Each structure stands twice: as structure tokens, then as C-alpha cells.
Amino acid sequence: MITRRKFLTSAGALAGSAAVLQKLASAQEVKTREPNKPRETTAAANRNKPLIERVDPKPTLPPGEAGKDYTPVITPNNISLPWKVIDGVKVYHLVAEEVDHEFAPGMRAKCWGFNGHVHGPTIEAVEGDRVRIYVTNNLPEATSVHWHGILLPNGMDGVAGLTQKNIEPGETFRYEFTLRQHGTHMYHSHSDEMTQMALGTMGLFIIHPRRPKTERPDRDFAFMLNEWRLDTGTSRPNPNEMTDFNVFTFNAKIFPATEPMVAKLGDRVRIRIASVAVMEHHPIHLHGYQFRITETDGGQIPESAQQVETTVLVAVGQSRTFDFVADAPGDWPMHCHMTHHVMTQMGDKFPNMIGVQPGKLDEKIRASLLPGYMTMGTNGMGEMAEMQMKMPRNSLPMVGAPGPFDVIDMSGLLTLLKVREGITSYDDPGWYQHPEGTVATVASGDQLSRDGIDVDLSPTKHKTEKH
Numbered sequence: 404m405i406t407r408r409k410f411l412t413s414a415g416a417l418a419g420s421a422a423v424l425q426k427l428a429s430a431q432e433v434k435t436r437e438p439n440k441p442r443e444t445t446a447a448a449n450r451n452k453p454l455i456e457r458v459d460p461k462p463t464l465p466p467g468e469a470g471k472d473y474t475p476v477i478t479p480n481n482i483s484l485p486w487k488v489i490d491g492v493k494v495y496h497l498v499a500e501e502v503d504h505e506f507a508p509g510m511r512a513k514c515w516g517f518n519g520h521v522h523g524p525t526i527e528a529v530e531g532d533r534v535r536i537y538v539t540n541n542l543p544e545a546t547s548v549h550w551h552g553i554l555l556p557n558g559m560d561g562v563a564g565l566t567q568k569n570i571e572p573g574e575t576f577r578y579e580f581t582l583r584q585h586g587t588h589m590y591h592s593h594s595d596e597m598t599q600m601a602l603g604t605m606g607l608f609i610i611h612p613r614r615p616k617t618e619r620p621d622r623d624f625a626f627m628l629n630e631w632r633l634d635t636g637t638s639r640p641n642p643n644e645m646t647d648f649n650v651f652t653f654n655a656k657i658f659p660a661t662e663p664m665v666a667k668l669g670d671r672v673r674i675r676i677a678s679v680a681v682m683e684h685h686p687i688h689l690h691g692y693q694f695r696i697t698e699t700d701g702g703q704i705p706e707s708a709q710q711v712e713t714t715v716l717v718a719v720g721q722s723r724t725f726d727f728v729a730d731a732p733g734d735w736p737m738h739c740h741m742t743h744h745v746m747t748q749m750g751d752k753f754p755n756m757i758g759v760q761p762g763k764l765d766e767k768i769r770a771s772l773l774p775g776y777m778t779m780g781t782n783g784m785g786e787m788a789e790m791q792m793k794m795p796r797n798s799l800p801m802v803g804a805p806g807p808f809d810v811i812d813m814s815g816l817l818t819l820l821k822v823r824e825g826i827t828s829y830d831d832p833g834w835y836q837h838p839e840g841t842v843a844t845v846a847s848g849d850q851l852s853r854d855g856i857d858v859d860l861s862p863t864k865h866k867t868e869k870h
């Protein structure tokens with residue numbers, strides 16, 4: 404009830420109507436109800452009163468301005484959708500269309516998105532803004548756009564067949580409503596969802612608070628999660644796949660194509676993660692930090708109820724926002740903690756070769772069947788990261804990229820938080836230069852004997868067959 408009353412108070416400030424005051428008065432009645440009075444009496448008295456939160460108010464505040472009313476959000480690897488103000492209304496134009504999308508160098512596919520982007524550009528607005536969003540359908544089939552998590556009149560909800568007619572190819576529809584909340588929300592097609600969403604027709608819808616209760620973040624990053632089935636050698640994600648995905652993305656990119664989040668030491672950082680992914684939930688883990696989960700789709704969490712975590716589970720259809728101060732310099736991974744979600748196609752359908760001793764198998768196969776054959780994966784999959792293997796067309800191995808020390812053998816749902824002292828720009832600062840003596844290295848014999856660590860250091864002990 405407290406949250407609801409707070410919401411009503413802020414909505415009231417925006418709408419300023421008699422209905423608002425009436426509702427606030429009735430909320431006050433609930434609060435001051437005598438303890439012995441039966442609840443049913445109050446409920447009955449309130450039953451027929453208008454619910455102001457279901458009224459779409461005309462705005463009484465000017466459109467929110469970047470810098471003055473909010474710090475713009477950063478959508479790594481994507482942009483915010485441009486808008487113009489017409490008679491006090493923010494006007495946007497989304498165009499649903501096929502997009503030739505690069506997941507990372509070496510892997511492209513024909514996806515569906517908006518305005519040349521996969522996923523669609525981030526819609527950014529401010530609580531109290533009136534927004535008018537035109538949607539043009541340049542897809543080969545009918546579509547519609549649903550504004551996920553946003554409080555609006557039923558006929559603006561965007562569910563084809565139920566709350567509106569389909570937007571046929573070539574048609575442009577108009578959606579218009581006033582934003583009465585703030586938070587991290589989404590939009591996605593709501594017509595032939597299985598096909599269209601598996602091909603990428605979704606985006607972020609960020610609403611900044613008009614009067615934030617907390618200090619604004621210095622760096623505000625937003626991500627959308629997704630998973631895809633892209634078979635090697637093909638150029639279209641397969642929307643019919645129900646369980647077996649092989650490409651996992653932050654803002655439709657896989658590491659190392661994911662742009663890093665760069666912050667200055669001491670910056671207040673906000674990270675928003677949202678998902679209307681196809682089928683999978685993703686526990687997103689940030690290294691080196693504890694953070695407070697400050698918002699869900701339902702709004703701000705009271706400070707006393709905020710959980711301090713290092714991993715946040717983002718289920719399909721949810722958003723989670725967390726905040727922290729960037730007080731530890733370094734290159735810190737942020738990744739999904741499901742190990743198959745930090746890899747790409749290579750691990751898919753690969754036979755389990757761990758511990759297999761091929762003996763003379765390689766020689767025999769090379770001589771009689773495949774001249775370039777080698778048995779792989781007997782010591783684990785990491786070695787594939789280091790090899791320049793010839794890959795099938797339009798596919799990437801499980802591995803990520805060369806790192807400052809060795810190859811980073813993660814891909815997929817991985818990005819980096821780069822925190823630096825004294826930087827003057829938020830451009831990618833390159834790899835972190837560690838202060839001397841702060842990097843784990845091979846232990847010397849002296850160190851081992853000093854600390855009584857007994858290991859067999861003979862060179863033959865751990866020799867493994869190298870290809």
C-alpha cells in the first residue's frame with residue numbers, strides 16, 4: 404500500500420485533477436481507518452470510486468530535457484531513438500524491418516529489428532512526458548508493438564488481435580500515451596511473437612524519474628539479453644528452435660564485439676538489464692563488486708528492502724536495475740553465470756572427448772580419410788581458444804578473443820566494466836595496467852618451500868600431448 408500511495412502522490416502532481424485528489428483522500432481514509440472497524444466496510448465504500456491510475460492524463464509538465472532533467476542512458480552497441488517535440492508531445496518513429504546484423508566479426512545474420520538496428524534503438528523519455536510513437540511495418544508479415552511494463556490505456560497496449568488490428572506490411576500505426584512511472588521497460592512485437600522476437604524485434608524503453616529521490620548516476624548503462632539459434636553456415640536465426648540455443652547476446656552482440664562499460668574511479672554507476680529473451684533466464688554476475696538491486700519492473704525498491712548481491716537473475720519478461728560506486732579499478736567481467744551462455748556455436752553437439760586417449764588414431768585418419776584431421780577436446784575445450792581453427796562459414800568458436808595475458812576463452816553473454824583513475828574521456832582505455840605485485844603469477848620454488856606447499860615440480864609430470 405505504501406508504494407501504491409507514493410505512486411499516487413507523484414501521479415497526482417502530474418495530473419492535478421479532481422479525481423486524483425479524490426483518490427488521495429480515499430487513500431488517506433484507508434490509512435486512518437479505525438483499527439476495530441471491519442475492513443469490508445472500507446472496501447465497500449471504496450469499490451465504486453474511480454481508479455485514477457487507469458486514466459491517461461494530459462501532461463501538465465513540459466517535455467523532460469537531457470542534462471536538465473536526466474542524465475542520458477548509454478545503450479552499448481546501440482543508440483537512443485531520436486525524437487522531436489510537437490506541441491509539447493515527444494514524437495518518435497519506429498520502423499520494423501529486416502536488418503543485416505553482425506553479432507561479432509565473422510558472424511552475421513539476417514535478423515528483424517527496428518530502424519536499421521538489432522535490437523531496436525532505446526526509447527528514452529521522462530516521467531510525465533506525453534509520447535506519440537509511430538510504427539511503420541516494413542516486415543514481410545503483419546506486426547504490432549507492445550510497450551512492456553508501461554502503464555497505459557488498454558487500446559495502446561499493442562496486442563494484435565486483442566487490443567488493436569494488426570499493422571499490415573506498409574502500414575503505419577500511431578500510439579500515444581502519457582508516462583506515469585519511471586524505470587527500465589521494453590517494447591517488442593506482439594504479433595507472431597515466436598517468429599518476430601526470435602529474429603530480434605524488441606528494444607529498451609527507459610523512463611527517467613522527473614524528480615529522482617536519489618542522486619543521478621554518472622554512468623547509466625542499459626542492456627537487453629537474448630538468445631538465438633544460428634546454425635553454422637546459415638544466415639538466418641531459426642525461430643522454430645524451442646530449447647537449444649547457441650548464440651547468447653548483450654544488446655545483440657557477443658564478446659568481444661560487446662562494447663565495454665567505461666567508468667571513472669568514484670563514478671556512481673547504474674546498470675539496467677532487461678529481457679524478453681526467447682526461452683532462457685540469465686543470472687548476470689559482475690566481478691569485483693557488490694551492488695544494490697534498486698529497481699524492478701515495478702519501480703524503485705525502498706532502500707531498506709534493497710538486496711546486496713553479486714549476481715542478479717533476470718527472468719524472461721523482467722528488468723532489474725542495480726547501482727554501485729566504481730571504487731575498484733580494473734577490467735571486471737560482467738557475464739551470465741550459466742556456463743553454456745558464455746560460449747558460442749562451437750560447444751554445440753560436440754562429443755565429450757575429455758580423457759579420451761586417441762593413440763595413433765590421428766595418424767590413421769590423416770593417412771586414410773582426412774589429411775588435416777586432429778582429435779580435439781581430450782584435455783578440455785580451452786585449447787580450441789588458442790588455435791586458429793578453420794571454422795565453418797558464418798560461425799564462431801566458443802572462444803572470445805586475445806586478452807592481455809592469454810586468450811580469453813569466453814564469448815556470448817560477456818562484457819567488461821573498465822574502471823580507471825584519472826581518465827578524461829570514456830573512450831575504451833585499453834587493457835588495465837596492474838600495479839606491480841598485484842597479479843597472480845606462477846609460484847617460485849622458494850615460495851613453495853617457504854610455505855610448506857608440497858608439489859611435484861618435475862617437468863614430465865604434467866606434460867600433455869600438444870597438437
Ligand SMILES: [Cu+2]
Binds near residue numbers: 683739
Ligand atoms: Cu544466461
